Amino acid sequence: NAAGADKGKATYDASCMACHAAGVAGAPKFGDKAAWAPRIAQGADTLHTHALKGFQGKAGMMPPKGGNMSLKDEDVMAAVDYMVNAAK
Numbered sequence: 001n002a003a004g005a006d007k008g009k010a011t012y013d014a015s016c017m018a019c020h021a022a023g024v025a026g027a028p029k030f031g032d033k034a035a036w037a038p039r040i041a042q043g044a045d046t047l048h049t050h051a052l053k054g055f056q057g058k059a060g061m062m063p064p065k066g067g068n069m070s071l072k073d074e075d076v077m078a079a080v081d082y083m084v085n086a087a088k
């Protein structure tokens, strides 16, 4: 919904953009369809879990909640959905 999308963007801008805008240290770049396609193929549950709990992949290290543990789970998941929608 619209409120969720706003929250997703706000969370992305505050806590995810630092790495995902430019693709720092192996982070899949915002809006890069080729980089996101195989990740999106894992399914939303896996992407949400990796963003919440952190994830060591081949490209690098995704820190739990992007390193901002004060974020609410629902806001982190909204940020993931915002990033996924931008890369479809």
Ligand code: HEB
Binding pocket: 011, 012, 015, 016, 017, 018, 019, 020, 024, 025, 026, 027, 028, 039, 042, 046, 047, 048, 050, 051, 055, 056, 057, 058, 059, 060, 061, 062, 063, 065, 066, 067, 076, 079, 080
């Ligand atoms: Fe990140 C990855 C989300 C922040 C780094 N990420 C990622 C993914 C997602 C995300 C969904 C995919 C996963 C899979 O594929 O499974 N992030 C996110 C969010 C945020 C973030 C939502 C906010 C909260 N990141 C971040 C930061 C950083 C990062 C801040 C830096 C420090 N990531 C990253 C990397 C990666 C990621 C490096 C890749 C990993 C591999 O290897 O693959």
